[in-house]
Amino acid sequence: MYEILDDRYLSPNVKQFEVLANRIARKQQPGQFVIIRLHDRGERIPLTIADSDRERGTIQLIVKAVGKTTQEMMNLSRGDAILNVVGPLGIPSHIDLFGTAVAIGGGVGAAITYPIARALKEKGNRLITILGASQENQLILLDKFSELSDQIYVTTDDGSLGEKGKVTDVLMRLIEEEPAIDYVHAVGPLQMMEEVSRLTKKSNIQTVVSLNPIMVDGTGMCGGCRVRIGGETRFACVDGPEFNAHEVDFKTLNQRNEMYLDQERESLDRFNLEQGSEKSTSSPFDPDCKLKKILPSNF
Numbered sequence: 001m002y003e004i005l006d007d008r009y010l011s012p013n014v015k016q017f018e019v020l021a022n023r024i025a026r027k028q029q030p031g032q033f034v035i036i037r038l039h040d041r042g043e044r045i046p047l048t049i050a051d052s053d054r055e056r057g058t059i060q061l062i063v064k065a066v067g068k069t070t071q072e073m074m075n076l077s078r079g080d081a082i083l084n085v086v087g088p089l090g091i092p093s094h095i096d097l098f099g100t101a102v103a104i105g106g107g108v109g110a111a112i113t114y115p116i117a118r119a120l121k122e123k124g125n126r127l128i129t130i131l132g133a134s135q136e137n138q139l140i141l142l143d144k145f146s147e148l149s150d151q152i153y154v155t156t157d158d159g160s161l162g163e164k165g166k167v168t169d170v171l172m173r174l175i176e177e178e179p180a181i182d183y184v185h186a187v188g189p190l191q192m193m194e195e196v197s198r199l200t201k202k203s204n205i206q207t208v209v210s211l212n213p214i215m216v217d218g219t220g221m222c223g224g225c226r227v228r229i230g231g232e233t234r235f236a237c238v239d240g241p242e243f244n245a246h247e248v249d250f251k252t253l254n255q256r257n258e259m260y261l262d263q264e265r266e267s268l269d270r271f272n273l274e275q276g277s278e279k280s281t282s283s284p285f286d287p288d289c290k291l292k293k294i295l296p297s298n299f
């Protein structure tokens with residue numbers, strides 16, 4: 001069992017956990033993830049190691065409620081425990097002195113970007129960060145990124161903080177204005193990563209994205225996470241999760257990620273019924289619908 005030592009909401013539907021996991025904390029490197037199972041009837045889900053504290057022997061997980069397991073996780077707090085935490089998994093990020101590096105975090109993708117951005121900065125790169133979210137209260141880690149970055153840009157879809165628009169609007173402008181962008185690292189919705197890739201490909205800027213296929217075992221055995229990279233099949237859990245953005249077949253990945261939407265919706269409805277709440281009438285992926293179910297009374 002892996003004890004939760006601390007928890008706090010970063011936004012109405014994103015929670016940060018500090019979990020006691022000594023061995024993982026010692027070995028973890030930026031870009032790696034764990035696969036967790038909450039209890040013996042739980043499904044396995046991948047979560048990035050957002051940070052670690054080797055002295056305390058803890059890892060930090062930042063989780064957005066999007067379906068049954070992540071919503072169930074919102075009920076956990078200090079003193080509770082997670083049954084299985086397996087990792088660190090995946091190939092660590094390739095951190096080099098590129099020159100000017102742009103780190104892009106869309107929504108909860110910012111949690112995955114943060115350790116990589118920090119490592120890029122520590123390596124001596126000039127760091128430009130672009131953070132985007134649907135609205136102000138969905139922006140996470142803004143203070144930590146502000147401390148780290150040489151320049152930071154913030155966008156919200158509704159204009160409630162920073163520029164109104166998408167992270168890619170800023171990127172497009174930067175590509176035109178900046179004398180040289182040497183490297184781009186982007187994590188967020190697939191459509192965002194695809195658009196980033198399209199923009200940087202035109203200018204031949206080295207670009208890496210962290211992919212989020214459905215994962216089961218995390219060992220390269222089940223094939224659940226297979227992705228097409230440069231026309232070849234790769235397993236994101238052991239060959240990734242980071243890949244050259246310009247080689248990713250985003251269309252196939254999107255199709256595969258949508259394969260189980262009906263089952264995921266049913267599973268969330270069942271969970272909500274068991275919890276005594278009403279069957280969700282809207283999609284479980286509608287943030288407002290999720291927000292009402294999990295919003296803590298003090299938020």
Ligand code: FAD
Nearest residue numbers: 045046047048062063064066067068069070212213214264
């Ligand atoms: P489900 O009912 O399984 O799915 C609900 C919705 O989430 C559906 O739209 C579904 O298409 C989508 N979804 C399902 N699996 C994934 C997936 N693997 N990635 C993205 N969307 C998915 N989430 C975080 O909040 N924080 C993280 O640090 C984080 N790190 C990740 C690292 C990796 C390497 C990968 C592959 C995914 C990561 N995810 C992270 C996504 C997280 O694993 C999914 O949100 C989770 O599996 C959804 O489970 P669920 O039962 O709550 O929802």
Ligand code: NAD
Nearest residue numbers: 106107108132133134166167188189191192195210211212
């Ligand atoms: P979101 O859907 O609110 O989007 C956040 C921001 O991304 C937007 O504000 C916008 O700036 C940008 N964006 C979205 N769609 C875009 C498009 N079509 N073109 C350009 N920019 C676009 O984010 P969320 O609800 O927090 O979801 C985060 C996403 O990150 C989820 O889709 C999830 O699947 C993904 N994710 C990825 C990983 C990974 O390892 N790569 C891990 C966890 C989550």
Ligand code: FES
Nearest residue numbers: 216218220223237
């Ligand atoms: Fe099973 Fe990658 S999750 S092969």
